[in-house]
Amino acid sequence: MSNSLIKDTQNFVFNLLKTELPNSFLYHNYTHTTRVLKSVREIVEHSELSDEEILILELSALLHDTGYTKSCEDHEKESVKIAAAFLKDKDVDNSVIEEVSKCILATDINVEPETQLEKILRDADASHFGKKYFNEASEFLRKELELLGKKSFKPSEWRRENIKVLTEKHKYYTDYALKNWQATKDKNLAKLLKKKKKRKKKLNVEKLKAKYKTQYKNESPERGVQTFYRTALRNHIKLSDIADTKANILLSVNAIIISVVLANLISKLDNNPYLTWPTVIFTLFCVISMILSIIATRPNVTSGQFTKQDVIDQKVNLSFFGNFHKMELDEFEWAIKEMVRDKDYIYKALTKDLYFLGVVLERKYRLLRITYTVFMIGIIVSLISFAIAIKNNPGVDIDDVIPETTQIQQSNTLENNMTIAAFKKLS
Structure with a gap:
C-alpha cells in the first residue's frame, strides 16, 4: 500500500x-x-x-x-x-x-x-x-x-x-x-x-592603488611635465596638418582655375583681344598662389647623420627622423640607450623637437598667409581688370550687324534658287 x-x-x-x-x-x-x-x-x-x-x-x-x-x-x-x-x-x-x-x-x-x-x-x-x-x-x-x-x-x-x-x-x-x-x-x-x-x-x-595613484598625480611634478610635452607636441602636429590641408586646398583650387582658363578663355582671345591683359593678370596671380602653396608644403630633410660626440654632448635630437635616417641601426640603438639613461637628455630632446616644430609651423603659416593674400588680391584685381576691359570695349553694335546678316542671307537664297533652276534644266 x-x-x-x-x-x-x-x-x-x-x-x-x-x-x-x-x-x-x-x-x-x-x-x-x-x-x-x-x-x-x-x-x-x-x-x-x-x-x-x-x-x-x-x-x-x-x-x-x-x-x-x-x-x-x-x-x-x-x-x-x-x-x-x-x-x-x-x-x-x-x-x-x-x-x-x-x-x-x-x-x-x-x-x-x-x-x-x-x-x-x-x-x-x-x-x-x-x-x-x-x-x-x-x-x-x-x-x-x-x-x-x-x-x-x-x-x-x-x-x-x-x-x-x-x-x-x-x-x-x-x-x-x-x-x-x-x-x-x-x-x-x-x-x-x-x-x-x-x-x-x-x-x-585597489583602493590603495587608487589612493596612491591620485596622490602621485597630485604631488608628482614629473607627470605634469610629461603631460605638458605630450599636449604641446600633439597640438603642434595638429597645427602642421591643418597648414598642409589649407595649402593643398589652395593648390587644388588654383589648378582648377588655370585648367578652366586654358581650356575656355584663351581660345577666345583672338576674337576678344581686349580680354588679353585681364586673362594674363588672372593667370599670373593663380600661378603665384600655386608656387607659394608648393613652397609652404615642400618638405625639408636634413643630413640624417650624427656623431657619438653629438650624443655625448646631447646636441642631437633622436626624436626626429631627419637626424638619424642615414645612420646604421646599431649606432642608432646605442644612441637611444645613451639617451634613455639620462632623464634630462630626454626632456632636452623633446624641448628641441617642440622648438623646431614651432619654427617649421611659423614658416608654414607665414607662407600660407602670403599665399592667401596674393590669391585674394589676384581675384580682386582680375575682376576689376575684366570689368574695365568689358566697359572700354562694348563690342559691335547690333544695328550694324543685322543689315550685313540680312544681305548674306539674301545672297545665300539667290545661290540656292540658281542651283535649283540649273538642276531642273539638266533634267
Whole structure:
C-alpha cells in the first residue's frame, strides 16, 4: 500500500510541477523535490523508524514545495492544503495527513522543528548545505529570486547572504546530518569565507592603488611635465596638418582655375583681344598662389647623420627622423640607450623637437598667409581688370550687324534658287 501511494504521489507532484510551476523556479522544482526525498531516505536508513513514520517523511518530502504553484508567500501553508486534498482522495488516514502537514510546516526556516520527523525533513530540505553541489544549488536559488522579481543579488552580496545563513540561521538537528553533512557544510562555509577575504583584500589593494595613484598625480611634478610635452607636441602636429590641408586646398583650387582658363578663355582671345591683359593678370596671380602653396608644403630633410660626440654632448635630437635616417641601426640603438639613461637628455630632446616644430609651423603659416593674400588680391584685381576691359570695349553694335546678316542671307537664297533652276534644266 505504501509503495503504491508513494508512486502515485511522485506522479502527482511531477505532473503538478510540470504543468503549473513557472519556468522561473530554477531551484524549487521537481529536481529539488527528488533531492529532498533522496536525503530523507539517506537519514531513514540510519534511523530506527516505523513504516508509518517512513511513509509520513517520504510523503512530506514529495509534497512540501507544491505550494509554489499557488504562491511564493506562505507556500508551506499552500503545500499543506494541496497535500491534504490529495491524500484524502487517496483515503489516507487523518492521523498521517496531520503529521505530513506538521512536517511540511516545519520546513519554514523561521520555525523550530519539535518532533523527530520534523527534524529529519528539515535537515533533508537543507541537505544541500552539506553537499558538494552546494554552489550549483545556491546559484540556481539566486537566479530564481532574480527572475521572480524578489531581489537581485550581486555575487559578493549573495556570498555574504549565504555566509549569514550558514552561520546564523541554519543548523542540523539529526545525528546523521551532524556526523555526515556538517563537515562538508563547514568546508563550503570556509570556501565562502576565503572568497570573501580574497575579495576584500583585492578591494583594499585597489583602493590603495587608487589612493596612491591620485596622490602621485597630485604631488608628482614629473607627470605634469610629461603631460605638458605630450599636449604641446600633439597640438603642434595638429597645427602642421591643418597648414598642409589649407595649402593643398589652395593648390587644388588654383589648378582648377588655370585648367578652366586654358581650356575656355584663351581660345577666345583672338576674337576678344581686349580680354588679353585681364586673362594674363588672372593667370599670373593663380600661378603665384600655386608656387607659394608648393613652397609652404615642400618638405625639408636634413643630413640624417650624427656623431657619438653629438650624443655625448646631447646636441642631437633622436626624436626626429631627419637626424638619424642615414645612420646604421646599431649606432642608432646605442644612441637611444645613451639617451634613455639620462632623464634630462630626454626632456632636452623633446624641448628641441617642440622648438623646431614651432619654427617649421611659423614658416608654414607665414607662407600660407602670403599665399592667401596674393590669391585674394589676384581675384580682386582680375575682376576689376575684366570689368574695365568689358566697359572700354562694348563690342559691335547690333544695328550694324543685322543689315550685313540680312544681305548674306539674301545672297545665300539667290545661290540656292540658281542651283535649283540649273538642276531642273539638266533634267
